[in-house]
Amino acid sequence: MRIAFLINNAYGLGGTIRTTCTLAGQLAAEHDVQVVSVFRDRDEPDFAYDPRVRLHPLADLRAHSADNVRDDPRRRVPSAVFPPGDRRHGEYSALTDELIGRWLADPGADVLVGTRPGLNVHLARQAPRGVVRVAQEHLTLDTHSTRLVLALRRAYPGLDAVTTTTEGDAAVYRRRLPGLRVTAVPNGVPAPAAPPSDRTAPVVVAAGRLAEAKRYDDLIRAFAVVRAARPDWSLRLYGGGPQRAALAALVAELGLDEHVTLAGPVTPLEPELARASLLAATSTMESFGMTLVEAMRAGLPVVATDCPLGPREIVQDGVNGLLVPPRDVAAIAAALLSLIEDDERRAAMGRAALESSTAYDPARIAARHVRLFQALLDDRARPGFRARAALRAGVCRTLGAFLSVSDTAGAALRKAARRRQATSG
Template identity: 55%
Template sequence: MPRARERGAGGGGREVKITFLIHNAYGIGGTIRTTLNLAAALADRHDVEIVSMLRHRARPRFAVDPRVRLVPLVDLREGSPDAADPRLHEPAVAFPAAEKRYRQYSRLTDLRAEEYLRRCTADVIIGTRPGVNVYLARFGPRGALRIAQEHLTHDAHSKRLRAALARHYADLDAVVTTTEADAAVYRARMPLPGVRVVAVPNVVPEPPIPPSDGAATVIAAAGRLVRGKRFDLLINAYGQVAAKYPEWTLRIYGAGPERERLTELIGERGLDGRARLMGARSPIETEFAQAAIVASASTAESFGMTLAEAMRCGVPVVSTDCPLGPAEIITPGVDGLLVPVDDGQALAGALLELVSDETARRHMGQAALVSARRFDPGPIAGRYERLFAELAESRRTRSRSTVWRRRLRRVLRR
């Protein structure tokens, strides 16, 4: 790998310096969680750093492995020097305007990202959202392996943003999606000659708590309270469960703009006290382990972290078969059930199937524990290490080929 260093005595293998670029490591979200998980897994063998474009609080909400350095670039906290910098209020130029987070970026963010990347000495740099990946393509050192992770699906980006990404991603070494289905879409719709497009699932560590025994009369769900998660559909489906099994409750974990509307819906359906909005929780596994079923009614998922986290807790999952993640996580009838998107009757039927059959729930929960091992940190970190090695070898091959072509041209000129 580029600039690889031998590990110290007893370390074994080769150590590289790996830098992750993230939007805001101090918040709550699936990308933050999985980046911290992967960074910790790679820190077993490598020198790992996470660079947060923004910082809005003193400490991260999620625990950061002590072996992983966290470097914020722009401090948004009241009273910080950056908060008084006039460039913070100037629009970003390098960050793509079509990116959903564009208004959170500024000329100051542009300049800090460029300054950091120009002097970065990492062997591998991994961006974790589209606009940050553009920073990496524009300013990242050519000597490093530069990799764009995509935690959103190709089709979740606007046409305008996809056009911008195609231009910049062509300068990177690889694009990594979280599902094989999304990788196939990128290969078909965003041709990137010479750029590897591969799928590597998210790291989902084994939680340090006992798994669910399947006996609790609780259905759980988690995620941002936004329309795309279709918690309204889930509440309506749960209403059919509650009518037949009044002892069963629904707990929805998360925060977001739909909270008021969902609260009203719960009241309208006469489900007060049985369907409850619990607010955000971290770690969510503690809550999932107290449930017998975890449900998702989303219209789209780039991966489906909550599904994998639930399975890690020995809980079977009922999910819509939405693009693109659930079908690669759940084996229907084995560790969970899949239902069509936007089909409230099918969702209610799947929930009733598991609610009414404790034996099936327990068997699926045990199967979920086994199948979720594929998200162990070690194997996922190993897939990234192999990718780094393959990209480095590809570079050497291209470099030798370039040298040979130059020599041939010199010979032909004589």
């Protein structure tokens, strides 16, 4: 099978890039795989791609490259394909329309996989009809703007399937974009090279972008309660982001400077996980929960907020971790203390976490993708495929148009309510 991934920038850092690198490398063991990067801005990628994966950039932005397109006048003309609702729209242009379209005219693949909404629209509008086209959702449908959802309703009926990272998001897709073929396939997480934790170090670890949705302020406040009961324990928080200064101020305000460390970003993270005894995640929204799986692969039980959408599909409450209500500082503190105070329970949950994390082994996840791709290829080979596909697309667009009226009206009402609130304030 010949498989091609279309990604914004395969050379940088990020969750989508990492999971694409992992999946492509696993698939390359048995299939012909290429990763097509719309942009290239550095000589070597930050992630190490399997040498069997062909990495192919379209728009070279390196100043020293003889092929660089930085001064191409077409970059000043906005894209006519990449939807404005995708937050990376400003990076796309008439030049990328041409480069992506030229590659899609003869992609040398049986299966094309897009990795963000704007690129999925390119697949739907520009890819050959004889090629299987799959859209990956690495965030969640409900986190996209109404404007983007409307664009996806128009374009996605031209695709063969959509994959989400959780069953919860798959259900949202089926409700809001009815008629599409939607399959949930979680991200693959390799086993760490380091030995798993022995869960004896008096350390709680957390990792992720220091952003509001992660609610690390709730975790720090909860840890103030933990510190009062168990001053021998500490919290290490890895990651960078816009909330760092505010979180540092909160640590100082609560007198936790000797117990809470804002350690900054670290790569690789796995050795740091192995030096801790449990992981805490306090988000109000997760598209998947990669850090949860990484911690479990290191043998750590997890304390996670039961937020939409990923944690409840990863954590078996009371088995490999504990789920608590989002924004409930007292519940977070109690859950942490329940594992800190009970060495045997913490160890048992850690062992269960290590065992259950094998479900996310890249080989298993790649096999699920291959089964989907093969089913889509087989469907194309059956008589009457074009008629069935046209009927399904028509149904999708009709239902989508009906729902779009509702979504547009709802967005207008919400905007008016916010305007009234601002005026009255």
